[in-house]
Amino acid sequence: MKSLALxxxxxxxxxALQFVLPPYHHTNIARVMVLAVFAMGYNIAFGYTGLLxxxxxxxxxxxxxxxxxxxxxxxTGLATLPAGLLAGGLVALAVGMLALRTAGVSFMIVxxxxxxxxxxxxxxxxxxxGGDEGFVLPAAARNLAGFDLATETPRYTLGLxxxxxxxxxxxxxxxxxxxxxxxxxRENEERSRMLGYNPFTVKLTALVISGLYAGVAGxxxxxxxxxxxxxxxxxxxxxxxxxxxxxxxxxxxLGPFIGALLMxxxxxxxxxxxxxxxxxxxxxxxxxxxxxxxxLLGTLRERGLKWLP
Amino acid sequence: MTTKLIGTSPNRRSVLTGMAAGGLLASGALPRxxxxxxxxxxxxxxxxxxxxxxxxxxxxxxxxxxxxxKLLNEGGGINGRPVxxxxxxxxxxxxxxxxxxxxxxSQAGVDAIFGPLFSHVVxxxxxxxxxxxxxxxxxxxxxxxxxxxxxxWTLQPGITDVRAQVSSxxxxxMNNLGKKVTxxxxxxxxxxxHRDFFTxxxxxxxxxxxxxxxxxxxxxxxxxxLPQIPAETEVLYHVMVGPAVLTFVKELGEFxxxxxxxxxxxxxxxxxxxxxxxxxxxxxxxxxxWEGHCRTQQADASEFEIAYRAAVGVDADGASVSDAxxxxxxxxxxxxxxxLFILKAGMEAxxxxxxxxxxxxxxxxxxxxxxxxxxxxxxxxxxxxxxxxQVFGHQNISKVEGGKLLRVHKTTLEDSMYEDAVDxxxxxx
Numbered sequence: 001m002k003s004l005a006l007x008x009x010x011x012x013x014x015x016a017l018q019f020v021l022p023p024y025h026h027t028n029i030a031r032v033m034v035l036a037v038f039a040m041g042y043n044i045a046f047g048y049t050g051l052l053x054x055x056x057x058x059x060x061x062x063x064x065x066x067x068x069x070x071x072x073x074x075x076t077g078l079a080t081l082p083a084g085l086l087a088g089g090l091v092a093l094a095v096g097m098l099a100l101r102t103a104g105v106s107f108m109i110v111x112x113x114x115x116x117x118x119x120x121x122x123x124x125x126x127x128x129x130g131g132d133e134g135f136v137l138p139a140a141a142r143n144l145a146g147f148d149l150a151t152e153t154p155r156y157t158l159g160l161x162x163x164x165x166x167x168x169x170x171x172x173x174x175x176x177x178x179x180x181x182x183x184x185x186r187e188n189e190e191r192s193r194m195l196g197y198n199p200f201t202v203k204l205t206a207l208v209i210s211g212l213y214a215g216v217a218g219x220x221x222x223x224x225x226x227x228x229x230x231x232x233x234x235x236x237x238x239x240x241x242x243x244x245x246x247x248x249x250x251x252x253x254l255g256p257f258i259g260a261l262l263m264x265x266x267x268x269x270x271x272x273x274x275x276x277x278x279x280x281x282x283x284x285x286x287x288x289x290x291x292x293x294x295x296l297l298g299t300l301r302e303r304g305l306k307w308l309p
Numbered sequence: 310m311t312t313k314l315i316g317t318s319p320n321r322r323s324v325l326t327g328m329a330a331g332g333l334l335a336s337g338a339l340p341r342x343x344x345x346x347x348x349x350x351x352x353x354x355x356x357x358x359x360x361x362x363x364x365x366x367x368x369x370x371x372x373x374x375x376x377x378x379k380l381l382n383e384g385g386g387i388n389g390r391p392v393x394x395x396x397x398x399x400x401x402x403x404x405x406x407x408x409x410x411x412x413x414x415s416q417a418g419v420d421a422i423f424g425p426l427f428s429h430v431v432x433x434x435x436x437x438x439x440x441x442x443x444x445x446x447x448x449x450x451x452x453x454x455x456x457x458x459x460x461x462w463t464l465q466p467g468i469t470d471v472r473a474q475v476s477s478x479x480x481x482x483m484n485n486l487g488k489k490v491t492x493x494x495x496x497x498x499x500x501x502x503h504r505d506f507f508t509x510x511x512x513x514x515x516x517x518x519x520x521x522x523x524x525x526x527x528x529x530x531x532x533x534x535l536p537q538i539p540a541e542t543e544v545l546y547h548v549m550v551g552p553a554v555l556t557f558v559k560e561l562g563e564f565x566x567x568x569x570x571x572x573x574x575x576x577x578x579x580x581x582x583x584x585x586x587x588x589x590x591x592x593x594x595x596x597x598x599w600e601g602h603c604r605t606q607q608a609d610a611s612e613f614e615i616a617y618r619a620a621v622g623v624d625a626d627g628a629s630v631s632d633a634x635x636x637x638x639x640x641x642x643x644x645x646x647x648x649l650f651i652l653k654a655g656m657e658a659x660x661x662x663x664x665x666x667x668x669x670x671x672x673x674x675x676x677x678x679x680x681x682x683x684x685x686x687x688x689x690x691x692x693x694x695x696x697x698x699q700v701f702g703h704q705n706i707s708k709v710e711g712g713k714l715l716r717v718h719k720t721t722l723e724d725s726m727y728e729d730a731v732d733x734x735x736x737x738x
Contacts, residue, residue, distance in 0.1 A: 226436035227432065
């Protein structure tokens with residue numbers, strides 16, 4: 001009950017913030033919320049199930065391009081958003097069927113290879129995908145049930161809606177029997193198997209859910225910001241969600257949002273005061289690894305807030 | 310133990326006196342503030358590739374813009390107001406690019422944004438500039454502005470686009486180097502622009518592209534592609550980019566050895582910020598390059614060109630005056646200088662006062678046509694097409710002789726023009 005109240009309070013706070021935030025931060029928070037959905041997806045695979053993937057850019061890119069290419073075909077958000085969700089899930093299913101035959105470092109490498117193949121495929125089919133340059137979504141396609149997502153309030157509302165649904169579904173998932181089995185797989189796969197759970201099925205389910213999150217975040221990003229490009233499917237978009245999750249706290253429901261938020265403002269604020277902002281980010285990450293290896297919320301949970309999901 | 314300063318605690322009388330004095334000061338200061346507001350600096354945002362793959366360009370773009378800003382302010386600024394530029398790094402990343410546009414427009418409250426080069430960053434950022442209704446003047450060479458992909462707020466008045474560059478030089482290449490061309494280009498959008506526009510221009514001249522070798526971006530060695538160059542090739546056209554170009558040139562040299570080779574024509578993009586006399590690049594001796602602006606100071610350099618070079622701090626060989634190893638991105642960086650002076654001309658024509666006049670600024674730039682060579686246009690005269698938001702300038706073909714790039718041909722403005730694909734002036738703001 002306490003944890004549900006906390007998560008509802010975060011959603012309520014984000015809802016209220018839109019009325020007081022200055023325009024710049026208004027858009028930033030909308031952006032962070034949709035990227036946090038991507039990070040939450042990553043956290044379901046990595047933080048809860050122990051699947052250290054380096055291929056999530058592929059799932060994000062699948063959602064982004066599904067929405068973008070359909071938008072070019074004249075479809076609007078009502079069709080492109082669910083299409084992005086499904087694309088992320090289906091690609092995760094296909095990758096998972098093969099990659100989950102491996103584990104540990106091999107899993108990392110196989111997922112990285114799949115993502116790299118996906119990235120190169122986008123470049124290869126340049127006439128359709130826009131290649132490395134990408135393309136701008138038609139204005140008419142950036143519409144969801146009559147709301148123009150190129151304007152501030154609908155954009156923020158979509159970001160918040162995606163974030164709220166994703167957050168509450170994530171909370172429900174980790175408190176469900178499936179969520180507990182996912183954690184069991186992370187902690188001791190052999191023992192879970194001995195208890196009668198099929199590791200392959202559980203991990204594949206977690207990866208597909210993770211892919212659904214990444215896919216809908218990709219589609220949401222395309223609709224909200226109007227651009228689709230191959231750089232979103234490149235290696236850094238596999239690493240970024242990992243950093244956000246590690247910063248906020250792997251295996252915590254709110255950690256991915258906190259991590260994405262902090263990382264965004266760390267870059268944004270430090271770039272305003274120094275040209276060496278990447279060093280600031282690097283030092284912050286080093287400090288995190290040294291002094292709070294479980295991330296911010298992970299450390300808080302360890303030091304008293306044991307109820308934090 | 311604490312120490313208390315006698316007489317520092319405020320009492321009611323002192324507070325009231327202070328408020329009254331403050332009120333008087335405020336009322337007295339108001340006219341002065343209003344006066345100051347009209348002469349307040351014009352703030353421009355510069356979307357800078359300070360880090361990421363565009364960093365070597367970004368370093369010189371910042372220096373060029375700073376030098377232009379100094380000259381601009383020494384000459385009275387814009388409409389008599391001083392100008393300041395806020396530089397913000399976009400990491401050469403389209404997502405950060407859009408965020409930087411947001412930050413400059415919404416938080417710093419700039420009057421206009423300019424400066425980005427890399428196409429994917431421009432295409433990723435332009436939608437946000439359009440939504441925020443902030444003039445966005447790009448220096449990217451991409452055909453994406455004139456193709457109609459972007460919006461009314463995005464203009465490219467400082468540099469010719471790749472379609473114009475490529476098609477304007479094809480006749481000279483056909484007539485002087487050979488009519489059978491093999492093209493080697495990166496296997497993504499940048500390379501495809503060259504492939505499509507150059508092939509069309511070659512065919513229009515009665516030439517023939519005998520092979521097109523698209524190199525995947527992950528390649529680090531090119532030896533397996535080089536035997537695919539047909540023996541009948543008279544001209545080898547290359548536009549490789551990034552660090553791979555050094556390997557490419559070296560392996561090309563090893564492939565042909567001292568035997569006969571086709572004529573070689575490349576884009577200097579491959580070698581911007583790279584010393585042409587670097588070890589391994591000897592094979593480039595006698596080959597030809599496109600240059601937007603000649604790196605080596607030519608014998609007939611205009612007074613504007615010489616003054617521009619001195620103002621930015623570039624020596625006659627195209628390197629920094631303070632470090633001969635720091636080679637400029639000379640063929641492209643003039644675009645930031647010229648774009649700043651176009652902003653000046655546009656703002657003055659529009660009677661620009663503040664962000665409420667942004668639309669007037671775009672309309673004033675759209676109304677521009679001929680841009681004569683001057684200190685505002687040191688690369689040379691240009692012609693701006695307000696409908697397509699694209700400028701057309703002279704292109705240079707240079708030959709490497711003794712480690713220097715010496716111009717052998719300069720195209721006319723008409724050589725580079727093509728039919729309009731869009732009329733942005735009919736679009737709403």
